[in-house]
Amino acid sequence: MTTMLAIYITILGMVLGSFFNVVGLRIPVGKSVVRPPSQCGACHKQLTGRDLIPVFSFLLAGGRCRHCGAKVSVIYPLGEALTGLLFLWVYLRFGLTAEGIIGFLLVSMLIMITVADLKYMRIPNRILLFFLPILGALILIFHVAPLGQHVLGALLGGGVMLLLAWFGGMGMGDVKLFALCGFVVGFPGVILAFLAACLCGVLVGGILLLLGVIKRRQPIPFGPWLALGTLITYGYGSQIISGYLSLIG
Numbered sequence: 300m301t302t303m304l305a306i307y308i309t310i311l312g313m314v315l316g317s318f319f320n321v322v323g324l325r326i327p328v329g330k331s332v333v334r335p336p337s338q339c340g341a342c343h344k345q346l347t348g349r350d351l352i353p354v355f356s357f358l359l360a361g362g363r364c365r366h367c368g369a370k371v372s373v374i375y376p377l378g379e380a381l382t383g384l385l386f387l388w389v390y391l392r393f394g395l396t397a398e399g400i401i402g403f404l405l406v407s408m409l410i411m412i413t414v415a416d417l418k419y420m421r422i423p424n425r426i427l428l429f430f431l432p433i434l435g436a437l438i439l440i441f442h443v444a445p446l447g448q449h450v451l452g453a454l455l456g457g458g459v460m461l462l463l464a465w466f467g468g469m470g471m472g473d474v475k476l477f478a479l480c481g482f483v484v485g486f487p488g489v490i491l492a493f494l495a496a497c498l499c500g501v502l503v504g505g506i507l508l509l510l511g512v513i514k515r516r517q518p519i520p521f522g523p524w525l526a527l528g529t530l531i532t533y534g535y536g537s538q539i540i541s542g543y544l545s546l547i548g
């Protein structure tokens with residue numbers, strides 16, 4: 300039963316991931332997420348059921364539009380596959396518990412924001428404002444750590460990003476995003492989330508720079524790294540932090 304449920308949840312993640320792509324690509328430019336229905340960006344032919352099976356439609360069609368042969372952005376299948384895998388991870392890690400529900404919501408928000416930030420270098424308020432009351436209420440009801448630690452996490456998360464924004468580089472979207480993530484993971488998790496985000500960002504940024512994929516001084520979006528750091532912390536923060544403390548203690 301658990302295996303069946305795991306498969307259903309992965310498929311659900313892939314299907315929702317397809318919608319999260321649409322949200323991430325349309326909300327920042329003020330488009331509706333329901334109208335018009337998905338269409339090919341080149342020939343504007345409306346996509347039908349056959350074209351909308353997550354990941355598989357892309358693979359079967361060789362990454363091209365069935366009608367005009369234009370290349371389809373790899374963002375679509377990647378976003379779908381990643382959402383499916385992260386939904387599976389949340390289920391295996393937390394099961395269908397309150398922590399799991401918060402995990403599914405966190406993944407959903409972070410996928411939308413990652414797509415928007417990668418494509419437009421923007422973290423839309425509308426996405427944050429949609430999830431803020433839901434995640435906020437769930438933490439208020441189901442928090443394991445004292446509520447003060449969640450508030451402190453929000454203040455520290457927002458505060459450190461605000462400081463970075465003053466010195467340039469970060470936008471106000473990063474400030475708001477990381478305040479919300481800090482509220483969810485709490486203190487001291489927020490510190491781990493920040494360090495993990497910086498470490499992954501610098502490592503991957505450095506590799507991309509060496510490979511010549513990006514240029515020196517080219518701004519890279521920080522939202523996806525904050526998202527990754529937050530998910531690592533949400534999943535394993537207490538183990539990592541207690542492991543670290545026992546190492547230095």
Ligand SMILES: [Zn+2]
Pocket residue numbers: 339340341342343344364365366367368369
């Ligand atoms: Zn086409």
